[in-house]
């Protein structure tokens with residue numbers, strides 16, 4: 001059998017190459033062989049979060065898998081049927097004995113595109129880290145990523161049962177997906193329009209209430225000095241271990257943008273606020289529509305649209321160019337990424353989703 005070979009050391013060389021390839025393999029019924037998985041990471045190969053994503057996507061399409069072990073740098077993934085909607089429970093702790101704060105929002109990103117297009121409704125219970133470094137936090141997925149996908153036709157809702165922070169995790173989120181959303185609509189956000197609102201949550205788990213209150217107060221002051229009114233809610237949550245962070249959402253006429261900073265021991269609440277607001281203001285001043293994270297996380301969905309998507313982005317990141325390369329390897333889209341004014345970029349994605357398959361055996 002011919003397997004599509006994907007080199008996991010390409011470009012960014014991280015876990016996203018794997019997740020995008022898994023989603024697209026399930027959506028198109030393509031058998032894939034991934035090599036050099038996460039070759040550019042300090043500890044290459046499959047970590048708990050990635051292994052959970054492999055097994056989850058395999059469940060959706062009854063895939064035969066080889067190399068699905070912690071640390072594995074090679075994986076063969078052979079879908080045996082079209083994606084099946086249903087009720088699923090996924091727990092990153094099952095991938096690693098002794099627990100893991102693996103990012104369940106990244107696992108969610110691998111399974112949502114196939115479930116959104118599959119016939120029928122699904123519910124997914126996900127357990128692990130919900131607000132952990134180097135990944136989209138729950139707030140970002142609920143406030144920015146899913147509403148952007150909703151504009152493209154995806155119908156999904158996400159709720160937080162319990163937050164999970166680094167290093168213990170043990171959070172839980174529940175996803176419901178409507179399914180049958182074919183064809184998707186293209187994303188048009190060359191210009192973002194005017195700023196409508198800035199909202200946010202300042203969260204602390206198992207920590208005193210003054211921490212989120214100080215994060216919220218400092219953030220509101222910084223944004224007010226820049227002429228931006230923000231409504232930021234402080235809240236204290238219970239979790240398996242302590243954690244804190246500030247999660248900001250900006251609504252423009254034609255797009256959404258999200259900015260995060262997480263707390264850590266020795267970092268003041270005010271520093272957390274300065275970090276998140278610094279990122280927000282850098283994007284605001286760039287004039288671009290999408291921030292860098294949303295851009296790389298939208299490429300896969302845009303590749304599934306029969307019409308052309310077009311958006312400006314604050315910065316052309318290695319995650320963006322690498323994800324573009326993966327969808328092109330599947331022959332699903334032509335992605336044109338061009339530098340534009342003052343370090344921003346313009347992205348054009350011409351989807352060719354004829355390969356998306358609902359009918360393989």
Ligand SMILES: Nc1ncnc2c1ncn2[C@@H]1O[C@H](COP(=O)(O)OP(=O)(O)OP(=O)(O)O)[C@@H](O)[C@H]1O
Pocket residue numbers: 012013014015016017038041049106133134135136137140259260292293294296297319
């Ligand atoms: N603060 C953030 N807000 C939103 N998205 C984020 C944030 N930080 C990281 N991301 C997203 O998380 C993803 C991380 O992908 P990456 O390829 O780095 O893989 P990974 O599986 O996290 O693991 P690794 O980097 O260890 O391989 C990217 O899509 C990136 O845009």
